[in-house]
Structure formats: structure tokens, C-alpha cells
Amino acid sequence: MSRPDSDAPQDVTAKGVQRGRGPTMGDVAKAAGVSRPLVSIVMREAPGASIATRERVLRIANEMGYVPDERARKLRQNSSRLIGIAFELQQPFHGDVVEQIYLAAAESGYDVALSAVAPTRDEPTAVESLIRERCEALIVLGMKAQADDLQRIAERVPVVSVARRLKAPALGIVRGDDKAGLRMAVEHLASLGHQRIAHIDGADAPGSADRRASYRKTMQRLGLGDNIDVITGGLTEADGARGMSELLTRPVPPTAVIAFNDRCATGALDVAARTGLRVPANLSIMGYDDSRLARVPHVQMTTVSQDARELARAAVDLALEQIHGQAPREIIVQPRLVVRETTQRPG
Amino acid sequence: MSRPDSDAPQDVTAKGVQRGRGPTMGDVAKAAGVSRPLVSIVMREAPGASIATRERVLRIANEMGYVPDERARKLRQNSSRLIGIAFELQQPFHGDVVEQIYLAAAESGYDVALSAVAPTRDEPTAVESLIRERCEALIVLGMKAQADDLQRIAERVPVVSVARRLKAPALGIVRGDDKAGLRMAVEHLASLGHQRIAHIDGADAPGSADRRASYRKTMQRLGLGDNIDVITGGLTEADGARGMSELLTRPVPPTAVIAFNDRCATGALDVAARTGLRVPANLSIMGYDDSRLARVPHVQMTTVSQDARELARAAVDLALEQIHGQAPREIIVQPRLVVRETTQRPG
DNA sequence: ACGAGCTAATAGCACGTGCTAGCACAAAGG
DNA sequence: CCTTTGTGCTAGCACGTGCTATTAGCTCGT
Structure with a gap:
């Protein structure tokens, strides 16, 4: 039973109650008649709330169209659990690998930030934007940048290079055999x-x-x-x-x-x-x-x-290893023969 | 094979003074012998600091490898100045448009967040992640979702649909003629x-x-x-x-x-x-x-x-319009004939 | 009946940044 | 001499969330 709702839309205060879009966690708490941290507990499915309250809060949050603010969340938990990917928009193969990285990262509870490389957007720009978002590791696909450029970046954040041959001991490297x-x-x-x-x-x-x-x-x-x-x-x-x-x-x-x-x-x-x-x-x-x-x-x-799937998985594994402090290493992925219809016994 | 890591504790100090990666604004301030807000003033090139101090702070920040935290910045200034793009990884044409959106958005001082759609990652997932990042508007490329799904999303955040025919009055629409x-x-x-x-x-x-x-x-x-x-x-x-x-x-x-x-x-x-x-x-x-x-x-x-460039520009224009409260409308971009080498007078 | 043990919920601080208000100080005007 | 103005800088709060410590409510064992 909710009380006669004191839900008066009072955006009279000089404070930023006037939001066109996006109710906050506090708003949900007020509407549900509970404290804000409890809403937090419910939203991230942490233990510490009864099933009844959980359902009620979830229902109200849904009605209000509340969506947790990812930036604030990532800011608070000091590890951003974010892996950045620099890839080329026009390389079909990169698309395959990116898709698989999404999957592999999700399995380890990591989120993915994309940054595109294109003729009008160079690698330093792409990488810089990922660093600004505080990705814990970077995966760069087919980077054309010089090895020493990547080395310099690797001093600040773990870097894994995929599908590109280069000698760079500070980098994680994944390539096909x-x-x-x-x-x-x-x-x-x-x-x-x-x-x-x-x-x-x-x-x-x-x-x-x-x-x-x-x-x-x-x-x-x-x-x-x-x-x-x-x-x-x-x-x-x-x-x-x-x-x-x-x-x-x-x-x-x-x-x-x-x-x-x-x-x-x-x-x-x-x-x-x-x-x-x-x-x-x-x-x-x-x-x-x-x-x-x-x-x-x-x-x-x-x-x-x-095999984009294996490359992606290896890249994510290397990234996680380096995040946890292990030294970068090289993984060589075995290729696989795909027989289709352009080969046949000689006539 | 990969363990769902139990997350080894590596950070000993309770205070975040010693983080392996990423010095903070406060660290720079301490090193430069100034207050933290002054560093903020310098970093965003706001008035209120002498040229000498400005140069010194910038030099020290650079030496320390300081990079401003985009999440905290976006969190503070209530407008995230972020446009979200949902696109398909395997569509070359989408790549062209995304590249141009980067350019058009940058001209208006907006940043871009990418979210990929692929066989293993459906549109709702992609769109949801963009909303969580509090994008001020969404541009969806060749979305296969039903019009009413998009309409529902459009109630929460401005949506612009590109290169896809559909009737949806709540959406901004850009398409070719x-x-x-x-x-x-x-x-x-x-x-x-x-x-x-x-x-x-x-x-x-x-x-x-x-x-x-x-x-x-x-x-x-x-x-x-x-x-x-x-x-x-x-x-x-x-x-x-x-x-x-x-x-x-x-x-x-x-x-x-x-x-x-x-x-x-x-x-x-x-x-x-x-x-x-x-x-x-x-x-x-x-x-x-x-x-x-x-x-x-x-x-x-x-x-x-x-003409990816025109489509992108129109999409960004519509997004900005809706952010500023204008009603969504439709823009029809005129195509252009590109004569290359597969046409010729009949022999 | 009474404290131990557990669950449900709350209070408060912290993350890194932007912004408003205010303080110290030098130069100019009375 | 004091007051006024402007410059260079600092104190403190706020953004929305996660986490730790703490308290009210309840069951249970002896």
C-alpha cells in the first residue's frame, strides 16, 4: 500500500531536480519509500534485500523508466571493468573479431568500449579516447602504428595487439600461425x-x-x-x-x-x-x-x-592476464582449413 | 579454461594514493604546488589562470602522464554531450556513415559512443548499453527492430533512424530518395x-x-x-x-x-x-x-x-534538434550518380 | 526470558571532476 | 590614509553510484 502519494512534481528547488530525462536512484528510492542504498542493492542484485521489497523496487524502477547511470557506476567501483577496442571500420574481419570480443569479455564480467579507426580518424585519436574512458586494457586490431608508439602507450595501460606482426616485448600479441x-x-x-x-x-x-x-x-x-x-x-x-x-x-x-x-x-x-x-x-x-x-x-x-573466435578469446585472455599484473606474452593461434567450393580434384 | 577471477587484492593502501595506473587531478595539483580546481581550470582551458602557471601545470601533467577521466567529467557536467550510435559491424556502408558521424558530431562539440549490432548481439542490447551511458540522443543505422520498439525507446531519449524506411512520428528519420x-x-x-x-x-x-x-x-x-x-x-x-x-x-x-x-x-x-x-x-x-x-x-x-557524408550530417542535425526540444522530422537526402566503369554505350 | 545470531534496511563516505562563492593582494582613485 | 576594482587562486559542494559500518526487527537456543 503506498500512501497518498506525496509525489508532487516539485521542481521548484534551485537544485537540478529539473531533468528532462533520466530519473536517479534517489528518485526511485523516494517513490518506493525506501533508502537509496537499498535501491542500489536491488539494482545490482546484491544480497541484503527481501524478495518482496526487491520486486516492488524493480517494478517501480521500471515504471519510472529508471536506468542505472553507467558512468557513475564505473566511477565508483575503482576498477572500470572496461576493455577498449581500437578497430578499423572498413575491415570485415575486424568486425568478426569485435563481435567475438564482446562475447569473451562478457564471460569475464567485462564491458567493451569501441573506438573506430578510419581514414579521417587516426589511431592516436582512437586510443586516446579509450584511455580517457579509463579502460583497464586496450585491444588494438591490425594497428598500423609503429611498434614504439604502442610501446609508449603500453607504459600507461596494458595493450594487446591482434593480427599484426610486430616485435614489442611490452605488448601482448595474438596472431595466427x-x-x-x-x-x-x-x-x-x-x-x-x-x-x-x-x-x-x-x-x-x-x-x-x-x-x-x-x-x-x-x-x-x-x-x-x-x-x-x-x-x-x-x-x-x-x-x-x-x-x-x-x-x-x-x-x-x-x-x-x-x-x-x-x-x-x-x-x-x-x-x-x-x-x-x-x-x-x-x-x-x-x-x-x-x-x-x-x-x-x-x-x-x-x-x-x-578463426575470429579464437583470436578474440586469446586477446581477452591476454588482456585479463596483464590487468592482473602478469607479464605480456605472445599467443599463436592455429588456423583451420575451411573447404568450400573453389577447390576440387584437377580435371 | 579461463577462471572467473576471484579478483586478487593488489591495492594495499586504503587511500587511492598509490594506484598502478592513472594519476588524478589532485596528484597533479600536489606535484605542481597548486590547488586541485586550478588544475581543472588549466585542463579545460577556462579563464582564471596566469599563462606561467598554465604552462607549468600542463608540463607537469604531461610528465606524470595525466589524462582527465572522461567518466567523472561527463558525470559532473549534467549534459553528457554524447551521441550514441547503434550500427552493424558487417555493413560496409554503416562504417562509412559512422566515420562521417564522428566528424559531424565533433564539429558540434559532441562525442560519440559506439555500440555494435551483430548476430550474437541484438539491437535491444546495443541500445540499452547506450542509454546506460546517458547518451543525449541515439542514431540507429538500418535497425531491423519494429517501429513501435523504437517508438518506446524514443519516449526516453531522442532517436534518429538512418537508411531505413519506417513510419514512426516520434522518430527523426533520414533516408535517401x-x-x-x-x-x-x-x-x-x-x-x-x-x-x-x-x-x-x-x-x-x-x-x-x-x-x-x-x-x-x-x-x-x-x-x-x-x-x-x-x-x-x-x-x-x-x-x-x-x-x-x-x-x-x-x-x-x-x-x-x-x-x-x-x-x-x-x-x-x-x-x-x-x-x-x-x-x-x-x-x-x-x-x-x-x-x-x-x-x-x-x-x-x-x-x-x-552519400554517407550527407546522411551522417543530416542525422546529427536531427539529433541536435531533438536534444534542443524540437519535434522530430524527416530528412530525405538526394542521391548522386557515380559513373565508373561498368556502364558504356551499347555495343 | 534474555542475549546470540541472522536478516533487512539505513547512514555516510568515497570516486574524480566542474562550478559557484569567496579570499588575498596589487594597482588605481578619493 | 582608506576604499574600490580586478586578477589569481582556493574552499566546498554537487553529480549518481558502490561499499563499509551500523542499527532495528526477528527467530532461536538454553
Whole structure:
């Protein structure tokens, strides 16, 4: 039974009772006829309130449209339980990883703050804004910044770098195993019966050297050393298209091609299609990353998965480790072969 | 594997004098030998401090690595000057708009809070987290939620919906002019000399009806009424591929095709290439949206631009209007024709 | 019957910052 | 000499919440 409600809207006081939006915890307490801390107890589901009171407070809070103020909450509990992510808006793969980080962080009771990197918004801006929000750790995806820049930031807050090769002992590092990835690709094609397997590489891109070396080594090991064929490619569709065009001028063209990444493979795919080659009947093509590009319905590209879920989980684990004072370390995530429809036995 | 950490106590001192990370305003004040409020004055560049003191405080703050706590700042000044954005991680076009919103908001002195929508993170979750951070307004991109859900949210905080057709008087709405867009597309192709111009539509997607009607009307107006050819398509590459395959079975196939969007056009492009048709020599193809897909180097698709910059600016304008108490309204942004390399005079 | 033990609820401080009011002091005017 | 004005700085409260310490209300064991 609530009393004849003294709920008069008296915003006469000079104090800030005049809020257009957002009732406060005190307002709910007054309306429910209890003390403010009790409302706090109910809202964060802490022990110390009876079930009846709990339900009543929750009902009233809901009626008033009360929502706890996250800033005040984070301010009070000295640990913000916040992990900051700097990511690139235009990288589909980053989107995958961010999504998984949300999940992994939530499991550990952490919240996530996003800060975008884009052509008109550089990394220092993004990182700075995350520090201002007092994130306990930063996860940076594919950061283009120099290693020493990140090192300087790491002096103030734990930093984990994902999917980017760099030497920086003060940073947590998560990356895929490039050597294993290309080994799996070659072995997959070889097991289908391919012998003339070419590689359009990533030029001087990070990881390209490892993948190139692994390609050569695996070809040798499988007794295909004489068929080693490495073409300089790059990160983009245009690079892949150029590489594919060059491969098609060979006296005896390859029956299978491993591109540096999915974008590069898409370019190669396009040139093959325009030349009248059927994929995979006449030519098998593989990508790398398992980005959305590879999963497009009418493409269905066979590729090597970097497994966003594992990368994200490893990144969050490293972040938590460093928050708890452990030294930064490196985690190498094993890639996974994803067989779709652009590879087949050679015709 | 990961333990739900039992949170080891690492902070020994009861007072927050010794925190591993993050010196406070008081620490800076003590180090500089001034009062705390004076540091506040210096940090926000308010009048009331001599130039000499200002420089000294700034220098010391910098040496200590002091960064103002955004949460405390936003908490104190009752207006958070924060605009929340709910966007989809996997939509390239959303990325473009978000980037531009950053810029537009900054011009008005507003900060931006990002909240992602993804398969494992639904819209209510994303929106709720933004409200908890006390954003003064919300901008939702391509929200799939029902109009009445958004209406309910709009009772608590101003909401602007972007690039999504819906009837909701309580919401600010920003969208492109679909009719004008398709008119421009048809006129472009007609001016090149095309007569048999087909349209792969978006089925029951939002905006599809308007575009379809505009296509018919414009064809009529240009005296091409007899060549009207609408195929049911959809939003994805597969839909475009299916539509294109169907068009190629026509006794007299079209010389130009307008797809519902860039993804749909990409599917059509792919089928054309596999069939041996040269684009644009034998067939012109147009997309819609001017997403990154259309700008891919080896594609270079002619398309209709939704102009992320204008959409973003309009959205921020509407948000600010509603924050200042004005009634929500609708802004229709005129699209722009982007001629690239998939259209040409009919051969 | 009476204190021990437990639950429900309250009082009060703290987090880091912004803002208003006020204090000390030097220069100018009487 | 005292009063007035302006400058440079400081004291103190407030924002909305979480946490610790404390008290009223109740059951229970002896």
C-alpha cells in the first residue's frame, strides 16, 4: 500500500531536480519509500534485500523508466571493468573479431568500449579516447602504428595487439600461425591430386615472408619442389588479378593457386572467370582469412580460417592476464582449413 | 579454461594514493604546488589562470602522464554531450556513415559512443548499453527492430533512424530518395543509348517498391515502356546471380541492368562474367549504395551514391534538434550518380 | 526470558571532476 | 590614509553510484 502519494512534481528547488530525462536512484528510492542504498542493492542484485521489497523496487524502477547511470557506476567501483577496442571500420574481419570480443569479455564480467579507426580518424585519436574512458586494457586490431608508439602507450595501460606482426616485448600479441596455415593449404591441394600449385604472395606485407617460406618448404617436402611458382602479389583484388594474369601466360599454367588473402583470391577468381576458366573444374583457387568475402554465397571460397573466435578469446585472455599484473606474452593461434567450393580434384 | 577471477587484492593502501595506473587531478595539483580546481581550470582551458602557471601545470601533467577521466567529467557536467550510435559491424556502408558521424558530431562539440549490432548481439542490447551511458540522443543505422520498439525507446531519449524506411512520428528519420535514385540510373543508361534496360529489384526489401515504381515511370516517360522488365531479386549476391541468369534466358536479353544494390549487382556481374559476357562492352550493369563493394579496384562499378557524408550530417542535425526540444522530422537526402566503369554505350 | 545470531534496511563516505562563492593582494582613485 | 576594482587562486559542494559500518526487527537456543 503506498500512501497518498506525496509525489508532487516539485521542481521548484534551485537544485537540478529539473531533468528532462533520466530519473536517479534517489528518485526511485523516494517513490518506493525506501533508502537509496537499498535501491542500489536491488539494482545490482546484491544480497541484503527481501524478495518482496526487491520486486516492488524493480517494478517501480521500471515504471519510472529508471536506468542505472553507467558512468557513475564505473566511477565508483575503482576498477572500470572496461576493455577498449581500437578497430578499423572498413575491415570485415575486424568486425568478426569485435563481435567475438564482446562475447569473451562478457564471460569475464567485462564491458567493451569501441573506438573506430578510419581514414579521417587516426589511431592516436582512437586510443586516446579509450584511455580517457579509463579502460583497464586496450585491444588494438591490425594497428598500423609503429611498434614504439604502442610501446609508449603500453607504459600507461596494458595493450594487446591482434593480427599484426610486430616485435614489442611490452605488448601482448595474438596472431595466427602463418606457416601452419600455408602448410595446410598446400597439403589440402596436394591431397586432392594437384601438383602444379602456384602461390600469389603478399609482397612485403606482414606475414608474407613466413607464408612464402612455408609454401616452398611444404612443396619440397611433398616432392613438388620442381613445381614451386611464387608470384609477387599483394593485399588487394588488383594485386590478385595481376598475379593471375601473369600465371596464365605460363607455358604450362598451374592447376591450383593459393592467394595471399581472400581479397587477393577474389581478384584471381575474377580474372579466371573472365578468361573462361571454370572454377573449380579447370582451376582451384584458395584464399586466406575466411573473411566475409570468402563466405559470399555465390563465391564459397575454400580458404584458411584465422578463426575470429579464437583470436578474440586469446586477446581477452591476454588482456585479463596483464590487468592482473602478469607479464605480456605472445599467443599463436592455429588456423583451420575451411573447404568450400573453389577447390576440387584437377580435371 | 579461463577462471572467473576471484579478483586478487593488489591495492594495499586504503587511500587511492598509490594506484598502478592513472594519476588524478589532485596528484597533479600536489606535484605542481597548486590547488586541485586550478588544475581543472588549466585542463579545460577556462579563464582564471596566469599563462606561467598554465604552462607549468600542463608540463607537469604531461610528465606524470595525466589524462582527465572522461567518466567523472561527463558525470559532473549534467549534459553528457554524447551521441550514441547503434550500427552493424558487417555493413560496409554503416562504417562509412559512422566515420562521417564522428566528424559531424565533433564539429558540434559532441562525442560519440559506439555500440555494435551483430548476430550474437541484438539491437535491444546495443541500445540499452547506450542509454546506460546517458547518451543525449541515439542514431540507429538500418535497425531491423519494429517501429513501435523504437517508438518506446524514443519516449526516453531522442532517436534518429538512418537508411531505413519506417513510419514512426516520434522518430527523426533520414533516408535517401529512392525514387530520384532510380530515375537517375535509368536516365544515365538511356542517355548512353540503351533501350532494353532491365531491373533486378529488391523483392519486399524496404525501398524496393519505390525504386520499382520509379523505374517503371521513368521508362514510360522516356518512351521505353515496351521494354520494361522487372525481375524479382533481393539484397544478396545470390539474388543478383539468380536474377541475371533469368534475364539471360530472354529471347532478346537486355543491354543494361539496374540491380537493387551493389551486392546484388556483384552477383549479376559474376554471372555475366562466367557466361562470357564482357562488362561493359556487351552489357552495362549498375548497382546502388556506392558501398565499398562498388569501389573495389577491379570492379569499379557505376552506382547510385547514398552519400554517407550527407546522411551522417543530416542525422546529427536531427539529433541536435531533438536534444534542443524540437519535434522530430524527416530528412530525405538526394542521391548522386557515380559513373565508373561498368556502364558504356551499347555495343 | 534474555542475549546470540541472522536478516533487512539505513547512514555516510568515497570516486574524480566542474562550478559557484569567496579570499588575498596589487594597482588605481578619493 | 582608506576604499574600490580586478586578477589569481582556493574552499566546498554537487553529480549518481558502490561499499563499509551500523542499527532495528526477528527467530532461536538454553
